[in-house]
Each structure stands twice: as structure tokens, then as C-alpha cells.
Amino acid sequence: MGIEASCNRQINYLRISITDRCNLRCRYCMPPEGVEYKSHDDIMRYEEVERFARVALEAGIDRFRLTGGEPLVRRGVLKLVESLARLPGLNELSMTSNGYYLEDRAYELKQAGLDRINISLDTLKAERFKKITRVDGLDRVRRGIDRARKVGLNPVKINVVIIRDFNDDEILDFVNLSRKEGLQVRFIELMPLNGESKERQKDYLPTAEIITRIKQAGYQLKPLDIIGSGPARNYEIVGGEGRLGFISPLSHNFCSSCNRLRLTADGYLKPCLAEDREFKLYDEAGRLLSQENLAKILAQACRVKPAAHSLTKEQQLARNMSQIGG
Numbered sequence: 001m002g003i004e005a006s007c008n009r010q011i012n013y014l015r016i017s018i019t020d021r022c023n024l025r026c027r028y029c030m031p032p033e034g035v036e037y038k039s040h041d042d043i044m045r046y047e048e049v050e051r052f053a054r055v056a057l058e059a060g061i062d063r064f065r066l067t068g069g070e071p072l073v074r075r076g077v078l079k080l081v082e083s084l085a086r087l088p089g090l091n092e093l094s095m096t097s098n099g100y101y102l103e104d105r106a107y108e109l110k111q112a113g114l115d116r117i118n119i120s121l122d123t124l125k126a127e128r129f130k131k132i133t134r135v136d137g138l139d140r141v142r143r144g145i146d147r148a149r150k151v152g153l154n155p156v157k158i159n160v161v162i163i164r165d166f167n168d169d170e171i172l173d174f175v176n177l178s179r180k181e182g183l184q185v186r187f188i189e190l191m192p193l194n195g196e197s198k199e200r201q202k203d204y205l206p207t208a209e210i211i212t213r214i215k216q217a218g219y220q221l222k223p224l225d226i227i228g229s230g231p232a233r234n235y236e237i238v239g240g241e242g243r244l245g246f247i248s249p250l251s252h253n254f255c256s257s258c259n260r261l262r263l264t265a266d267g268y269l270k271p272c273l274a275e276d277r278e279f280k281l282y283d284e285a286g287r288l289l290s291q292e293n294l295a296k297i298l299a300q301a302c303r304v305k306p307a308a309h310s311l312t313k314e315q316q317l318a319r320n321m322s323q324i325g326g
Helices: 046-059 077-085 102-112 126-133 138-151 168-181 207-216 291-303
Strands: 003-005 009-011 013-017 063-067 092-097 116-120 157-162 184-189 221-224 233-237 243-247 260-263 268-270
Touching: 003 291, 013 046, 046 077, 046 291, 063 077, 077 092, 077 102, 102 116, 102 138, 116 138, 126 138, 157 168, 168 184, 168 207, 168 233, 168 243, 184 207, 207 221, 207 243, 260 291, 268 291
Parallel strands: 013 063, 013 260, 063 092, 092 116, 116 157, 157 184, 184 243
Antiparallel strands: 003 009, 221 233, 233 243, 260 268
């Protein structure tokens, strides 16, 4: 199932950003002063998100992921989860969160119909967490992870952006976390998007080096073929419960198998994370387009999805990562 796209790809996955706001200020995501947030009137209403979701489902997209900014900072998010989870034809509803509010919200999210959750966490050290995010909150995030596991938002996946000489000394700590607690840890290469990541490409650490360090420490990795796992290459840690994934947008370009589109919080459809092309879903009067026109834009976005990203080139995206939805 899916929508036929350029380069013989099938699009079956939509990332839905519901807010550009975030309670953290992660250094590779946004500048220290933050970004200028959209006004409430410029953000898609939940009923409009649901309308577009229905169009996407009818076209063949059957997996949705809610993102932000931080999706849990938006009021009424449980209402949206409930409405999307009830839509016929949806095979999976997930969320990416920084985990800060998850301890209090995990049970409600599960009851509302959320299937699973990814948590962005780049360090297991409290002071380093504060340095990366500019917020003192590691303990809250760790409790949120535990709560998510207990209520059944599984598999709980931990997304870790590895930066040389900053948090690469924690690679084995994350491997042990996966092995001991059965979490799926995914190591992600630093991408030259906005925030500080544009200036610190000398700190880029390729996936091959990460894997080498893990194997040199004595861990054995068994390749896994996980259906629907997206761009990650997945491995089982032999002798433990954990699984590791590696997302390598620079060293192992996965564009030929990319199965996703992105809906921004202010109502634009993006064929690719790493380019500025996007399609407005509203008319000049500020009304969401008709179902027929939304379906046409959806098809067009699939047709023009680029064959490969340009992350290795000098570029400056118009939006920060927090404004795109990751």
C-alpha cells in the first residue's frame, strides 16, 4: 500500500507537525535565542489536520507520526490522537517527543490510541543534557521513558544524534541501556541543517565509525530486517534484549527508499526534509483546500520528491528543524 512516487518509491508515511513550539532549545536544532513562533491563527486546527489525514489515507498513506517542535506542548493533543486513531485504514499512529512531559502523559496517550513513541535523547549525563538542551531535565525524561514502557507504548525508541568530542564517549552507555532495558536505540548522524549543526560539521561522526567502536568493545551485532523501519539499518545485540538502529543520511544515503512526506504545523506539505520546496494547503482567503485539491497536491508532492537530498552541499534552509517536524 502507498502512493507511487518518483524513482519508483512508495509513499505510505506522513509526519505531522502539530506545533513549532518546544520547551527545549537543543543546540543542533535551533539558535540559542530560539525562533519566531507562528501565531495560533497560523497553525493548523486539529479538525484540519484530520481532514488532510483522511485524504492521505484514501490515497494510500497508512502510517502517521505526530511531531513538533514538541507535540506535547500543544493543548488538546489527546483529542487529536483519539480522532486520528479512529480513522479507518490507519495501520500505525506514533509520536516523536523529547520526553519531558511524558511521565504525566504516557498513560493518557496510550488510552487515546497512540501505538508507540520515539524519544530524542542525546546524553545520559545530567550536566551534558543541560548543555545540549539548555534545560535541566534529564531525570524527568528518564522517568518518562520508564513510564512509556510500562503503559505499552512499545517499542520505545531512543533517537541519539552523535557529535564527535561532545557525546561520542557515551556510545557504549547507550548500547548498554538498550541491552539491559530492551530499548531500541538509534544512532543518527549529525545533519548540516540549521541551528549550530551548520557550523560544526567537523564534529560529524559517520555510522561506520560508531559501529566499529561498538564491535571493538566486544559487542556482536546481528542484522535485522524490520518491515516499516524507515531509514534505519537495524541490529540485534547478541546476548541481550536490545536492538540498535543506525540512521546515516550522509554516509549511507537512503533517499532511494524514502517513504515519507512531511506536513508542517502551518499547513505546508514538504516532499523532502532537506529542501525548501513545499506546497501550501490553504487558499488566499486562508481556507483549507477542498478534498479534491488536497489530493492533487499530495500526488504532486510525491511526483516531485527529489531523487537525493543535498545535505552535503552548502545550503541554508528557510526553516529550522523545529519548524519542519524532523
